[in-house]
Every structure is written in structure tokens, then in C-alpha cells.
Amino acid sequence: MKYPYRLDVLTLFPKAFSLIGEYGVIGKAIESGLAELHTHNPREFANDRYRKVDDQPYGGGPGMVLKPEPFFAAIESIPSRSRRRVVLLSPQGSLLRQKDLQRWSIDHDQLILICGSYEGFDERIRSLADEEISLGDFVLTGGEVPAMSIINGLIRLLPGTLGAPESLVEESHASGLLEHPQYTRPAEFRGMYVPDILRSGDHSAILDWREKQRKIRTEFRRPDLYLNWLNKKSNSNKEVDSSTNFSRNNIVDKEFGIIYPDW
Numbered sequence: 001m002k003y004p005y006r007l008d009v010l011t012l013f014p015k016a017f018s019l020i021g022e023y024g025v026i027g028k029a030i031e032s033g034l035a036e037l038h039t040h041n042p043r044e045f046a047n048d049r050y051r052k053v054d055d056q057p058y059g060g061g062p063g064m065v066l067k068p069e070p071f072f073a074a075i076e077s078i079p080s081r082s083r084r085r086v087v088l089l090s091p092q093g094s095l096l097r098q099k100d101l102q103r104w105s106i107d108h109d110q111l112i113l114i115c116g117s118y119e120g121f122d123e124r125i126r127s128l129a130d131e132e133i134s135l136g137d138f139v140l141t142g143g144e145v146p147a148m149s150i151i152n153g154l155i156r157l158l159p160g161t162l163g164a165p166e167s168l169v170e171e172s173h174a175s176g177l178l179e180h181p182q183y184t185r186p187a188e189f190r191g192m193y194v195p196d197i198l199r200s201g202d203h204s205a206i207l208d209w210r211e212k213q214r215k216i217r218t219e220f221r222r223p224d225l226y227l228n229w230l231n232k233k234s235n236s237n238k239e240v241d242s243s244t245n246f247s248r249n250n251i252v253d254k255e256f257g258i259i260y261p262d263w
């Protein structure tokens with residue numbers, strides 16, 4: 001990609017995004033030109049003297065509904081790249097997954113995020129989007145927080161953002177499993193010890209330990225993810241490793257010294 005990844009956000013609250021470029025690796029990526037962030041306020045595209053972007057819903061009901069005209073005009077004002085993707089942030093959308101961030105970072109060079117607000121938006125605004133995304137089965141006051149989450153998650157995947165790109169390989173959700181436990185100095189803290197195997201210097205054994213812990217942790221904390229991982233492994237290898245079927249009742253893993261909360 002010869003030019004920065006372009007991120008455009010349609011939002012009634014553009015100031016909410018002012019700090020994204022000022023901290024951490026995301027800020028450095030924007031500052032260095034790996035990505036660029038633009039905000040567009042639909043109020044600036046309203047066609048009346050009061051810059052009105054909402055109105056009462058047809059058929060009655062509580063709240064106000066976002067009008068289509070300002071959002072269509074705002075979208076049409078944005079310079080368009082050939083591989084752009086338009087995403088509408090909505091509680092009715094598909095749940096955001098790591099694979100979505102990976103797909104957008106690789107297959108596209110521009111992502112437009114539409115943030116809803118108030119009671120909802122005119123149904124015709126949906127026609128602007130290629131897909132709808134939600135953070136989860138809950139409702140927020142607007143799409144700004146989901147948009148910030150997507151911006152953060154996508155930019156960190158761009159080559160050059162992270163100092164150690166190999167850290168993306170084993171992190172949670174990258175391959176369907178959660179990340180293994182991590183430790184640093186001191187070796188003992190308040191009666192809690194770093195597993196001996198991590199201090200053994202046996203890199204092959206450490207890799208085996210980490211892989212097993214990823215399976216244990218995923219099955220215990222996210223059995224839904226673990227089942228999906230098993231199914232994918234079964235489909236690709238035609239054989240499921242039954243040795244990784246750990247019981248959620250095993251709160252203490254004596255072999256590795258890992259203590260799980262009794263949820």
C-alpha cells in the first residue's frame with residue numbers, strides 16, 4: 001500500500017475522536033503516516049438553517065430519528081478509493097470479530113464508519129453501508145465507542161504499527177484460541193509463582209506448554225470459541241485431538257500451577 005490507510009468517521013461528535021492520534025502506538029501510526037483519520041459531521045451537510053439532522057419518526061413513537069439527507073451528502077463528499085468499505089455501527093449488526101479487522105486491514109485501503117445516535121436512523125441510511133457491525137448484545141447512546149474500537153483494532157494490524165509484529169500471531173483470537181498466560185519478574189510474588197517450565201530455558205517445552213495453556217484457557221473461559229476451534233481443526237485435519245478435552249470443573253491445574261476462578 002503506497003499511501004496511508006484512510007479511515008473516515010461520520011459522527012455528530014467529532015471531538016470524541018480528537019485524542020486517538022495523541023497516544024500510544026495508534027497515535028504513532030497516524031503521526032508516521034501509516035494511517036490517516038478524518039471525521040465528518042453530518043450537521044455540516046444539513047439542508048436547513050438550523051442544521052437539523054433528526055426528526056420525529058413516521059407512525060409515531062418515542063425519540064428522534066436521524067434524517068437520511070445529511071448522511072448521504074456526507075458520504076458523497078468523502079474522496080473514495082477503489083477498495084473502500086462502508087460500515088454502519090448498529091446494535092442490529094453482526095458481532096465484531098478479529099477476522100473482520102484482519103479482513104478490512106488486508107482487503108481494503110479505506111474504511112468509512114457511520115455512527116448512529118438518538119433513537120435510531122432512517123432505514124434508507126442502511127443502503128449506504130456494505131455491512132453492519134455491533135460490539136455486542138447491548139445498546140449504547142451512539143456508534144462512537146464501537147468506531148473507536150474498530151479504529152484501534154484495525155490500525156494495530158497495519159504493518160509497521162507494532163514494534164514486534166510477531167506478537168500478533170499468538171494473541172487472543174488470532175487463531176481461534178485465547179492467548180496463553182504471561183509472566184515477568186519477579187519469579188515469586190505474594191506466594192504466587194511463575195511456572196518452572198517458563199524459567200527452564202527449554203524453548204520446545206515452553207512452546208508446548210503455551211499451546212496447551214491456550215487450549216485449556218479457551219475451553220474454560222470461552223467454550224464457544226473452543227468448540228469452533230475444534231470444529232475447524234476437525235474439518236481441516238479430519239481428526240480432533242481428544243487429549244485437549246479438559247473439564248471446566250478442574251479449577252486448579254496442578255501440572256502447570258494455573259488457578260482458574262470458580263465461575
